[in-house]
Amino acid sequence: xxxxxxxxxxxxxxxxxxxxxxxxxxxxxxxxxxxxxxxxxxxxxxxxxxxxxxxxxxxxxxxxxxxxxxxxxxxxxxxxxxxxxxxxxxxxxxxxxxxxxxxxxxxxxxxxxxxxxxxxxxxxxxxxxxxxx
Amino acid sequence: xxxxxxxxxxxxxxxxxxxxxxxxxxxxxxxxxxxxxxxxxxxxxxxxxxxxxxxxxxxxxxxxxxxxxxxxxxxxxxxxxxxxxxxxxxxxxxxxxxxxxxxxxxxxxxxxxxxxxxxxxxxxxxxxxxxxx
DNA sequence: AATAAAGTTGACGTTAACGTAAAGGTAAAG
DNA sequence: CTTTACCTTTACGTTAACGTCAACTTTATT
Numbered sequence: 001x002x003x004x005x006x007x008x009x010x011x012x013x014x015x016x017x018x019x020x021x022x023x024x025x026x027x028x029x030x031x032x033x034x035x036x037x038x039x040x041x042x043x044x045x046x047x048x049x050x051x052x053x054x055x056x057x058x059x060x061x062x063x064x065x066x067x068x069x070x071x072x073x074x075x076x077x078x079x080x081x082x083x084x085x086x087x088x089x090x091x092x093x094x095x096x097x098x099x100x101x102x103x104x105x106x107x108x109x110x111x112x113x114x115x116x117x118x119x120x121x122x123x124x125x126x127x128x129x130x131x132x133x
Numbered sequence: 134x135x136x137x138x139x140x141x142x143x144x145x146x147x148x149x150x151x152x153x154x155x156x157x158x159x160x161x162x163x164x165x166x167x168x169x170x171x172x173x174x175x176x177x178x179x180x181x182x183x184x185x186x187x188x189x190x191x192x193x194x195x196x197x198x199x200x201x202x203x204x205x206x207x208x209x210x211x212x213x214x215x216x217x218x219x220x221x222x223x224x225x226x227x228x229x230x231x232x233x234x235x236x237x238x239x240x241x242x243x244x245x246x247x248x249x250x251x252x253x254x255x256x257x258x259x260x261x262x263x264x265x266x
Numbered sequence: 267a268a269t270a271a272a273g274t275t276g277a278c279g280t281t282a283a284c285g286t287a288a289a290g291g292t293a294a295a296g
Numbered sequence: 297c298t299t300t301a302c303c304t305t306t307a308c309g310t311t312a313a314c315g316t317c318a319a320c321t322t323t324a325t326t
Contacts, residue, residue, distance in 0.1 A: 011272070021273090026314060040274055040321080057238050062195020064312070071242075074249045077256040085257050092250045099239050099246070105190050106232050106239075109204075113232070116207045117225045123210040124218050144302070154303090159284060173291080173304055197282070 008044040010035075017056060027055055032069050061102065071095065141177040143168075150189060160188055165202050194235065204228065 014021045027033050028042075032055055035042040044052075051072055058068035074092055077085060147154045160166050161175075165188055168175040177185075184205055191201035207225055210218060 023314060057242060060195070060235060060238050061242070077253045080256065082257065082260055085253050089250065089253050092246050092253065096243065096246050099243055102193060103239055105193050106236055109190060109194070110229065110232055113225050113229050117222065120210045120218050120222050120225065123213065124215065127215055156284060
């Protein structure tokens with residue numbers, strides 16, 4: 001049976017995600033992680049590890065840590081009143097819209113890069129035929 | 134006939150893209166733009182405007198200005214020797230791979246957000262039925 | 267007991283990407 | 297001629313996201 005309540009040390013996570021322990025502590029400082037402690041030492045649960053993955057995914061998409069913290073917090077509506085829920089919904093939709101924008105940006109940039117690649121390939125061929133002459 | 138050789142002032146571009154003139158000058162400082170001058174004053178061509186669009190698109194995808202400058206430079210293979218062209222091709226493909234990664238990240242984050250939205254909607258409904266009771 | 271391997275908390279340093287004056291030139295409008 | 301509207305350069309300030317020691321404690325090993 002796989003241990004479901006596995007835990008991780010800070011250096012284990014650092015190694016796994018190829019970041020420094022300093023970065024992980026920094027994320028905690030900024031309120032994105034709350035590992036439990038065994039004495040002084042931080043102990044990370046699978047849930048903490050998941051949050052870390054969300055943070056890094058956010059970074060790849062250009063999010064600030066504040067934005068990632070917000071998004072992580074969106075997962076759990078918990079004890080919210082109607083106003084809070086509506087505010088949450090608005091933020092979620094805003095973020096989704098931005099993702100659509102990014103999606104479009106990626107498509108266009110991908111096409112641009114494809115053009116550049118073709119141009120470079122043509123230039124290479126031109127050199128090759130010159131060489132042959 | 135539409136003027137093909139239209140030009141723009143710095144404040145026109147700033148207004149159009151909703152950024153400050155300071156930012157535009159900063160991009161020039163960093164080597165991303167090279168407007169011509171009429172005396173002291175900067176004059177922007179449609180080509181400059183296009184570069185600015187590329188910069189801003191890059192920003193939306195989390196690129197640094199250095200990275201955007203590189204990408205803009207990729208468009209023109211110009212007078213490159215074979216080694217340079219191969220280096221260029223490698224960079225183009227690397228960037229394309231990263232875009233694929235981002236594409237995947239967006240998909241997953243979109244699903245996560247959808248879940249969050251559903252959860253929030255359920256929470257709202259729960260409140261509504263409670264209200265009715 | 268001594269050393270090594272990981273962990274901890276400060277605290278100052280660094281880079282990117284502008285923001286924000288300050289001080290002044292230029293050209294059209296009143 | 298002076299006010300208004302843009303333009304310029306120079307330069308110091310700011311925020312985010314860590315990097316980089318320093319100084320120390322705890323645990324495991326030799």
